[in-house]
Amino acid sequence: MSDQVSHMPSPPSALSRLSGLATPGVTAVVLVTLLLFLPALLGGSWTFTLGLCFANSIGVLAVSLLVRYGGEVSIGHTFFTALGAYSVGVLDTRYGISLWASVPLALVLGVAFGLLFAWPSRNLHGIYLAVTTLALALAVPEMINNFDGLTGGYEGLYVATPFLPGVDMGAQRYYVALAMLVLVCFAVARLRLSRQGMALLLAKTHPAAADAFGTRRVWARISVMGISGGVGALCGATLAFSGSTVSPGGFTFWQAIFLLVGSVVSFYGLSLPRVLIGGAFVTLVPQLLSASGAWIPVLYGLALLGMILIGHYMPRIRKALNRNRETG
Amino acid sequence: MDQMTNALRGEGIALSFGGIKVLKGLDVDFRAGEITGLIGPNGAGKTSLFNCLTGAYSPQKGTISYAGQPLNGLPPAARAARGIVRSFQHVALCPDLTVRENVMMGLARTGTAGWLSAFLPLPRGRQERSDMARAADAALADLGLPDVGDRHPGELPPGMQRLVEIARAVVGKPSVLMLDEPAAGLNNAETQDLTAALRKLVSPDLVMVVVEHDMDLVMSICDRIYVLNFGEFVAVGSPAEVRSNPDVIRIYLGSDEDE
Amino acid sequence: MTVWDSLLYDLFPLIWSGMITGCLYALGALGLVMIFKCSKVVNFSHGNVAGLTAFLVYGLSSGVLMSLSWGAAVLVAMLAAVAIAFLIYSIISPVVFESDLTSTIATLGFGLIAQGVTLLMFGADIVALDLPIPRFAFSVLGLFVTGYDLTVLAVAIVTIGALFIVIDYTKLGIAFRAISENPFAAEVCGLNLRSVHYFAWITAAILGVIGALLIVPTTFLSVTTVATFMLQAFAAAVIGGFASLPGALVGGVLIGILMNLFTFYVSPEYSSTFLLGVILVALNIFPNGILQKVGGSRV
Numbered sequence: 001m002s003d004q005v006s007h008m009p010s011p012p013s014a015l016s017r018l019s020g021l022a023t024p025g026v027t028a029v030v031l032v033t034l035l036l037f038l039p040a041l042l043g044g045s046w047t048f049t050l051g052l053c054f055a056n057s058i059g060v061l062a063v064s065l066l067v068r069y070g071g072e073v074s075i076g077h078t079f080f081t082a083l084g085a086y087s088v089g090v091l092d093t094r095y096g097i098s099l100w101a102s103v104p105l106a107l108v109l110g111v112a113f114g115l116l117f118a119w120p121s122r123n124l125h126g127i128y129l130a131v132t133t134l135a136l137a138l139a140v141p142e143m144i145n146n147f148d149g150l151t152g153g154y155e156g157l158y159v160a161t162p163f164l165p166g167v168d169m170g171a172q173r174y175y176v177a178l179a180m181l182v183l184v185c186f187a188v189a190r191l192r193l194s195r196q197g198m199a200l201l202l203a204k205t206h207p208a209a210a211d212a213f214g215t216r217r218v219w220a221r222i223s224v225m226g227i228s229g230g231v232g233a234l235c236g237a238t239l240a241f242s243g244s245t246v247s248p249g250g251f252t253f254w255q256a257i258f259l260l261v262g263s264v265v266s267f268y269g270l271s272l273p274r275v276l277i278g279g280a281f282v283t284l285v286p287q288l289l290s291a292s293g294a295w296i297p298v299l300y301g302l303a304l305l306g307m308i309l310i311g312h313y314m315p316r317i318r319k320a321l322n323r324n325r326e327t328g
Numbered sequence: 329m330d331q332m333t334n335a336l337r338g339e340g341i342a343l344s345f346g347g348i349k350v351l352k353g354l355d356v357d358f359r360a361g362e363i364t365g366l367i368g369p370n371g372a373g374k375t376s377l378f379n380c381l382t383g384a385y386s387p388q389k390g391t392i393s394y395a396g397q398p399l400n401g402l403p404p405a406a407r408a409a410r411g412i413v414r415s416f417q418h419v420a421l422c423p424d425l426t427v428r429e430n431v432m433m434g435l436a437r438t439g440t441a442g443w444l445s446a447f448l449p450l451p452r453g454r455q456e457r458s459d460m461a462r463a464a465d466a467a468l469a470d471l472g473l474p475d476v477g478d479r480h481p482g483e484l485p486p487g488m489q490r491l492v493e494i495a496r497a498v499v500g501k502p503s504v505l506m507l508d509e510p511a512a513g514l515n516n517a518e519t520q521d522l523t524a525a526l527r528k529l530v531s532p533d534l535v536m537v538v539v540e541h542d543m544d545l546v547m548s549i550c551d552r553i554y555v556l557n558f559g560e561f562v563a564v565g566s567p568a569e570v571r572s573n574p575d576v577i578r579i580y581l582g583s584d585e586d587e
Numbered sequence: 588m589t590v591w592d593s594l595l596y597d598l599f600p601l602i603w604s605g606m607i608t609g610c611l612y613a614l615g616a617l618g619l620v621m622i623f624k625c626s627k628v629v630n631f632s633h634g635n636v637a638g639l640t641a642f643l644v645y646g647l648s649s650g651v652l653m654s655l656s657w658g659a660a661v662l663v664a665m666l667a668a669v670a671i672a673f674l675i676y677s678i679i680s681p682v683v684f685e686s687d688l689t690s691t692i693a694t695l696g697f698g699l700i701a702q703g704v705t706l707l708m709f710g711a712d713i714v715a716l717d718l719p720i721p722r723f724a725f726s727v728l729g730l731f732v733t734g735y736d737l738t739v740l741a742v743a744i745v746t747i748g749a750l751f752i753v754i755d756y757t758k759l760g761i762a763f764r765a766i767s768e769n770p771f772a773a774e775v776c777g778l779n780l781r782s783v784h785y786f787a788w789i790t791a792a793i794l795g796v797i798g799a800l801l802i803v804p805t806t807f808l809s810v811t812t813v814a815t816f817m818l819q820a821f822a823a824a825v826i827g828g829f830a831s832l833p834g835a836l837v838g839g840v841l842i843g844i845l846m847n848l849f850t851f852y853v854s855p856e857y858s859s860t861f862l863l864g865v866i867l868v869a870l871n872i873f874p875n876g877i878l879q880k881v882g883g884s885r886v
Contacts, residue, residue: 193457294703
């Protein structure tokens with residue numbers, strides 16, 4: 001038994017099998033181009049929903065980052081999304097300041113609180129960290145409701161200040177979310193190539209080896225949490241702008257679990273197509289099932305289990321098939 | 329004279345776990361320009377001594393110094409900063425990174441590009457990456473592995489993985505290189521490649537220490553050998569001296585034949 | 588009012604009632620710890636499954652599903668809990684031997700399903716579940732003691748006593764301890780890991796049902812009450828070190844008392860935040876649990 005989340009193998013993407021040209025970069029460019037023109041084909045409500053998909057994809061990415069670079073599972077990322085969302089909401093409704101200032105603020109707060117949370121839990125890992133993030137998730141709605149002077153309590157806040165004055169607000173809510181998602185995915189892809197990113201990966205698999213080459217374990221733990229917290233806050237900021245409202249209902253314990261489900265459903269992927277799958281799952285399932293709310297947790301639970309069991313049995317099945325092919 | 333000052337020294341190193349004395353006041357003097365072997369039967373305390381020197385354990389008594397500077401109390405990362413690096417008995421390469429990137433991690437502590445470069449395509453980060461990649465490729469080529477940089481460690485046979493680990497250790501031009509059972513899990517041909525590679529690494533400024541079970545390897549590459557048993561040195565000397573030492577034959581080599 | 592009066596009228600009753608609820612947290616925590624000790628999985632479905640079974644008792648005894656007698660309803664619900672625990676472990680057991688964190692995530696999936704099934708069967712409304720608990724009350728030394736308090740105490744003592752006897756003296760219990768100490772060695776000695784895991788999961792489910800049923804009289808029964816209750820059980824388990832049964836017991840009582848004091852003296856509105864603080868502080872001061880000496884660290 002290992003401490004770490006077993007990495008699910010990436011299923012060979014149909015695209016990359018179709019043509020050798022489809023490198024991850026090309027796939028992403030094609031996908032972004034497609035998404036740029038999508039609002040012209042879709043109605044307003046679908047455009048709105050897709051904006052939320054992009055925002056949630058960033059949240060899914062934040063959870064997956066923690067798994068991939070830290071080997072840890074968080075069920076408390078609504079803390080960070082709430083932080084980002086209320087940065088945007090409060091600055092907007094109180095001071096009429098738009099995303100120009102509130103997104104950087106969200107990022108700074110997300111990173112700062114990620115570090116702040118990571119410090120007392122720097123020696124925790126695996127299930128201990130998971131349980132601690134659980135407590136974090138539970139504390140979020142309570143904090144929001146108790147700071148109602150700032151957060152608007154149950155009623156929440158309405159975000160209406162445009163990012164670019166004079167441009168149609170519906171289009172803004174879509175394109176800002178898309179831009180944020182693309183930027184975050186790009187930055188995360190860069191991280192993989194950086195010295196810090198590689199050091200984090202080594203520290204995750206072989207902490208003693210990382211230590212022997214100058215990467216301390218505590219540094220790795222705290223850095224990963226800071227990065228993931230920052231990305232989580234960006235998700236919240238995007239959700240606030242694209243979803244137009246910020247209220248405690250968006251940051252419940254269940255929402256935190258849903259983000260984790262989205263991460264599992266996307267096989268903890270960090271690429272644009274993968275996180276879009278996770279984000280779409282988190283956004284669309286509740287919308288499609290809104291008439292029968294009780295089925296939502298059931299479906300999420302089944303999806304979670306299904307993906308985990310696929311991740312478990314897929315390599316075995318593939319191996320068995322290969323063996324058959326070789327002998328047959 | 330240089331050889332004397334650039335040495336990794338330990339004086340009176342004593343370590344005990346819960347009352348059991350694992351190391352009983354050992355003096356060691358690992359000189360630059362030589363390969364020093366550390367051998368002994370299972371449970372003799374080889375790994376404990378190794379861990380004291382790399383900083384994984386802190387001995388209750390004794391001092392450890394490199395080039396006259398005390399190292400006591402420094403954690404492994406701080407010792408790494410002083411050029412004291414090690415390999416691992418069980419290959420500790422990251423499967424998510426390519427071979428080249430794994431070797432680049434040997435230079436991680438020298439990196440200066442900040443977090444901004446980690447997320448944005450800034451010239452400083454790119455420069456750092458290409459410098460490190462070049463150094464890693466050179467280290468791989470030196471060890472006879474010029475073409476594996478883009479592969480992943482899992483695709484390589486154990487012997488090559490071991491050499492990649494050694495490349496990672498030497499890419500940062502260390503002053504002390506400590507190898508923990510480098511031949512463990514290797515077949516004969518691979519061990520011979522390893523022997524050749526290790527010989528090529530010898531340089532007047534480098535202290536090399538090899539903890540090893542494989543007697544042929546130790547006898548063929550080491551200039552001096554420390555023989556450890558029950559936490560004490562039984563013999564210290566050249567391979568020929570150690571080989572002919574009656575105590576060594578009795579308690580160490582002899583026990584091998586009994587098995 | 589003198590300091591003594593405030594102690595007498597506030598503090599002692601708070602500690603007493605905190606201890607009573609704490610016993611229930613301990614029942615929940617013991618289940619979590621039993622599962623974690625042998626299979627290294629944190630069972631996040633514990634609260635939701637226990638909640639579902641509490642609803643089953645309601646449904647079976649109130650006429651919503653059936654009109655059984657109270658005892659029969661509890662028995663059927665217990666059997667259902669055992670069956671669910673068996674099913675959950677059967678499905679995730681291949682994953683358990685591969686990665687404890689992945690299987691922990693899988694239990695979240697079961698928690699979601701149990702939550703959804705509860706909603707589908709009983710709706711989101713609050714229901715009143717009446718238990719035949721003796722209704723009397725008396726005062727000792729200024730302490731107001733109710734029949735509910737004594738029932739909880741008696742059930743908790745009997746259940747926990749029985750659990751420790753089972754673990755100390757029965758064959759399965761001894762196997763459980765051996766596997767918790769060293770699964771590899773125990774398996775080499777011919778102990779069947781899986782059957783011991785089943786034992787732990789099923790026992791935990793039963794403890795969960797007992798805890799859930801007894802917590803209901805203090806609140807109403809809704810989809811979230813039992814799940815919320817189990818979160819305190821998580822905190823209790825963490826404080827106890829997550830791998831120590833006596834630790835879970837002490838942790839449960841401690842959490843019960845601390846939460847009571849906090850809500851009374853500081854604020855009832857920050858109880859989850861307080862719980863988070865308690866967990867973080869406890870994990871830093873007692874990384875191996877409150878009953879373990881600091882320094883005897885296991886890596």
